[in-house]
Amino acid sequence: MKRAAIGGDLRDSIGAFLTVSELRRRNAAHRVEVIAETGTDPGYKGAIEPPVDPEALKLDVQEEGTRQLTARDLIGLWGWQRRTGDVIDFVGQELATRGLRVTPHFTEVQLDGLVTVSAQEANPAGETAQDVPRTDTGQTSTPGAGEDLSRHWRIGSLPFVRDVVTIGYEEPLSRAITRMVQGDFSQLPVVNRNNVLRGIITWESIARAQLGRRGDTIAAALDPHPHTAQEQEELLVRIGDIQRHGFLIVTDSDNLVLGILTASDLADQLRLRVEPFILLGEAERRLRRLTDRLILDELPTGSGVRKTRAAGKYLTLGQYPAVLKDDVCWARLGWPYEQDDLVNRVTEVKDYRNELAHWDMDAPETKTEALTETKHLLSLLKLIDHDPRP
Structure with a gap:
């Protein structure tokens, strides 16, 4: 065995x-x-x-x-x-x-x-x-x-496709083509009966085999040197390979196929990880611009708000709840929203930002409610803060 x-x-x-x-x-x-x-x-x-x-x-x-x-x-x-x-x-x-x-x-x-x-x-x-x-x-x-x-x-x-569609080395090439068309795959790993990787079939390798009249077999169209990676390898070191080749076959130490990581997978993960920071940055920028009208003497003394502004620095996202809680500041801003509701929204978004501040290795998909709350806050701010026209 x-x-x-x-x-x-x-x-x-x-x-x-x-x-x-x-x-x-x-x-x-x-x-x-x-x-x-x-x-x-x-x-x-x-x-x-x-x-x-x-x-x-x-x-x-x-x-x-x-x-x-x-x-x-x-x-x-x-x-x-x-x-x-x-x-x-x-x-x-x-x-x-x-x-x-x-x-x-x-x-x-x-x-x-x-x-x-x-x-x-x-x-x-x-x-x-x-x-x-x-x-x-x-x-x-x-x-x-x-x-x-x-x-x-x-x-x-990274989440990558683990239920990989493969083709056996002894199977006909026509079956590989059928699976690639049906699944909209650009490649198909070729394995033996124990799921050990033998090579890769791609549309390019199929075209080369047919143009070269090498036959209609898996062996004729096989690329025996597929680009592979193991789960323990550093991701950033291999991103260039994924960009160049479009995918990496993920294998274990025995060369068993565990999955496939594609450029599309990377793009999806990039969106999941970057989107929260873009939204948070936009919300903070608009809060800053909307509160710039407040003069120093109007700002509350708590949370270091007045001290920060006196030093010529921008307020942090964590300081805005203190500003919005202050009745004088709220009246001066004149926003058409319920004060307590907006304070709570900004506080929740502030907490969300603090959780993400370390840029951990796990995408924030478990925080969908906080991400949705950030989007809602941003939509409210956009209604009262209009970007200057070019």
Whole structure:
């Protein structure tokens, strides 16, 4: 039996440090039986309940050798919801303190992607290896305070298509063309029976095969050197490749196809991550312009508002609620809105901005209500603040 025929999650369990262990999670026993009979892992789909706290996680690892959970559930054991640089450092240190390691590192997968926690492996000196992510060159990358978070952004951190349509190496080329037309695909990974990548079929490679009269087979149109990446590789290092080639086939260490990351995926993620900052910046700009008419003596003294203006600086988004709460300022502004309602809206948007200020690696899709509130506030401001005509 080839190692590649066994699912990665099952290989992690088999690779536990315990000499003898019972494989109980994720239908492991049944899957091993099926693999022995057919040579193919049927896989597992289903929810995995996380431990109740970090100590329960450690106990699970001690009893069973490994423990699987999502990256979201892992950082949630310490009360976090998103992976900022500080969170990555903190959780990594907490795991190391308990003698635990995570494979793959929880920065290398999507927030709802699975990771496997196990005991740290002792080195000859009796010390334990630190749980840090590895770069695509094989060298360890140790997160440090103030380090650029981009080093923690991995291929696996982005949502990419995991249910990839592939074509078998022995299948007819006409079938590949049919799948590409029906799915509106520009490429199709070619795999063997164990889903190991053998190459790629593209419209360009098909055209070359037909123009060169090389035949109507997968082999004739195969590009045997597809552009691939692994989930642990740094994202920013590979963006140029995605731009040039339009996609990367995501594989594991055994060259099994895990998914495909396209230029379209990158564009979607860019919009998700940039849009909140554009809207917040626009709302802050309009608030600043609308309140410029207030003279220094009219401003409230709380929240450092008057001091900030006296120093010739712009007010921060966090200071505007204090301005709008002040009855003198509100009357002077003369806005046609309910005062308490607008104060609450600006306060919510301020809180949203504070949450996003660290530009963490997880797109703010979980904050759709706050994003909608920002859009509503901006629409209200636009009605009373008109851009000057060119």
